[in-house]
Amino acid sequence: MRAIWFVAGAAFKESVRDRVPYTMVVFAVMMIAASYLISELTAGQDLKIIKDLGLAAMSIFGLVIAVFIGIGLVSKEVERKSVFALLTKPITRPQFILGKYLGLLVTLVVNLSVMTVAYYLVLFYMETTATATMRASWAAPALDPRQLIAIVLIMGELALVTAVALLFSTFSSPLLAALLTLGLWVAGHFNHDLRQFEQVVDSRAVAALARGLYYLLPNLAPFNVRAEVVYGIPVAASHVGLTLLYAAAYVAALLVAAIAIFRRRDFK
Amino acid sequence: MLAAIAALLTVSIGVQVVRDRGWQPYQPQTALLWFQSGPLLKRVSLGFQNLMADTYWIRAVVYYGGIRRSVEKNRDFGLLDPLLTFVTTLDPHFKVAYRFGAIFLTEAYPNGPGRPDRAIALLQRGLEASPATWEYSHDIGFVYYWWLHDYKAAARWFERSAQLPGAPVWLKPLAATTLATGGDRQSSRQLWRQLGDTDIDWLRRSAQHRLLQLDAMDVVDELNRLVQRFTSREGRPPREWRELIASERLRGLPLDATGQPYALDPLTGRIDVSPQSTLWPLPWPREGTGPATP
Known part of the structure; x- marks a missing residue:
């Protein structure tokens, strides 16, 4: 376990060296600027739009970090040949993969936590400056803690995307890994259509194939409860629990696959 | 180094200012919507449909406000209805898009497209998405009352609105008054006072x-x-x-x-009222009737 944390620590430090924390500054500046500017253009919908924007930005920034740092986690070490030095240390290949994954996950958690604080600070400002009439027109309170549910699920989605990027990073070039990861992310959001394929095709084989793909490809739509929390619509605890459990199982499968591929790689 | 960056940036700004004097980006004569279908837009938004709805809402507000403020004689509000349809397809719970969108659509030309029928259709879609929201029924009643002068229909919608959770107590008597006396000014005042009780400047000014x-x-x-x-x-x-x-x-x-x-x-x-007054023309109940001829 120590070896895993050692690799994770190194991966985290590397992401800091890669200026990943700058995204948090960009996020904070964007949120503050938006809260000033948007009210002029939105005909009284500033709070809803700030919430939409904040949650979407957390998701997009996180996705960019997960994909573009994730795809280099292994391939960069191989390209720089630093993997040889690492593997001569008492670190096994599975520990290397798990450590890399954990390192990026910690980066994402730190990033998302800071963004959450910045997000709530902007909402706090809006809450304190709002009049009673404005508050009465809000669908949900500005500081509604239920928004944390959406943020937790964004983290779940990012954990899954990171594992996908890491898997591709073990056997392909960074460019190809980025394309494949983004492709799967897009497919993951269209996944629901595959489930309904049998309603639009006559062929049972095609319908069965579509259903198989539905279960095989990552299903990312359930991670998106941003609209619900913005409107204060309750999100069932069972949905959150099952979605996070799905993420954990899928991530585990991807990590096992990544370990299996990385184990077989010949670096000579 | 910093001085060099600042100097080069200044040069680039200067060049841009000079270039902009003789060049404008291409603007089609009539504004275009790249997407023609709300459901398609929803699909391609990849889970960011709310953000997309916000973007289209801002575009609708800017579009409507821009045309209203323009000095052009032939004002065309043709994209307003499709823009509002996009917003509400992407985010079916976007209450303000239904309510303010209906106000934009009903405003008589040249201040708006003068389409109370489209406003009612928009509000009815809102009602389908959130059947328990009393404001949509109230607003449909208001459109019938103020713009179409169909007091029976208005009373029906006020009555329906009054039965929904959270509806204000004055809605039921308003429904009865509208049915009994048609569009009396006291009821109109009550409706506008209620609409004007807001922090949104333009709506308050309009009321x-x-x-x-x-x-x-x-x-x-x-x-x-x-x-x-x-x-x-x-x-x-x-x-x-x-x-x-x-x-x-x-x-x-x-x-x-x-x-x-x-x-x-x-x-x-x-x-x-004088045609020079900002109050002209007055909204007399039926077109052409105007003030009573002595």
């Missing part, structure tokens, strides 16, 4: 404008009564204000709330 128009309608009616009395007495309508002021012992030339004198038609004696 205040309507309330001033309702006050002006009362004054015009009163003045026309005086004209009628003058006409019965003299056998002809007054030809100018001086005659009416003298015979009816008015304190002076009557002014509306914007400071403009009311207009007296020397041929018919009919009094209305």
Whole structure:
């Protein structure tokens, strides 16, 4: 376990060296600027739009970090040949993969936590400056803690995307890994259509194939409860629990696959 | 190094200023919508449909506001309805898009497209998405009441709205009054006061404008009564204000709330707000009726 944390620590430090924390500054500046500017253009919908924007930005920034740092986690070490030095240390290949994954996950958690604080600070400002009439027109309170549910699920989605990027990073070039990861992310959001394929095709084989793909490809739509929390619509605890459990199982499968591929790689 | 960066940036800004004097980005003569289908837009938004709805809402507000402020004679609000359809397809719970969108759509030309039918369709979609929201039924009633002068339909919608959770207590009596007396000004005032009770500047201003128009309608009616009395007495309508002021012992030339004198038609004696007043034209119940002719 120590070896895993050692690799994770190194991966985290590397992401800091890669200026990943700058995204948090960009996020904070964007949120503050938006809260000033948007009210002029939105005909009284500033709070809803700030919430939409904040949650979407957390998701997009996180996705960019997960994909573009994730795809280099292994391939960069191989390209720089630093993997040889690492593997001569008492670190096994599975520990290397798990450590890399954990390192990026910690980066994402730190990033998302800071963004959450910045997000709530902007909402706090809006809450304190709002009049009673404005508050009465809000669908949900500005500081509604239920928004944390959406943020937790964004983290779940990012954990899954990171594992996908890491898997591709073990056997392909960074460019190809980025394309494949983004492709799967897009497919993951269209996944629901595959489930309904049998309603639009006559062929049972095609319908069965579509259903198989539905279960095989990552299903990312359930991670998106941003609209619900913005409107204060309750999100069932069972949905959150099952979605996070799905993420954990899928991530585990991807990590096992990544370990299996990385184990077989010949670096000579 | 910093000085060099600053100098080069200054040069680039200067070049841009010079270039912009002789070049404008291509603008199609009529504004375009790249997407023609709301459901398609929803699909390609990849889970960011709310953000996309916000973007389209801002575009709708800017589009409507931009045309309203423009000095062009032929104002075209053609994209307003499709933009609002996009917003509400992407985010079916976007309450303000339904409510304010309906206000934008109903405004009579040249301040809006003058499409109460589309406003009702928009609000009905809102009602389908959130059947328990009393405001949508109320707003449909309002469109029937104020813009279509269909008081039976208005009363039906007010009644329906009154039965929904959270509806204000005054809705039920309003439904009864509307049914019994049609579009009386007191009910109109109540509706506009309720709509104007908001922190949104333009909506508050719009409501205040309507309330001033309702006050002006009362004054015009009163003045026309005086004209009628003058006409019965003299056998002809007054030809100018001086005659009416003298015979009816008015304190002076009557002014509306914007400071403009009311207009007296020397041929018919009919009094209305002046076309120079920002209150003109007054929203008389049926087109063409205007103030009562003495």
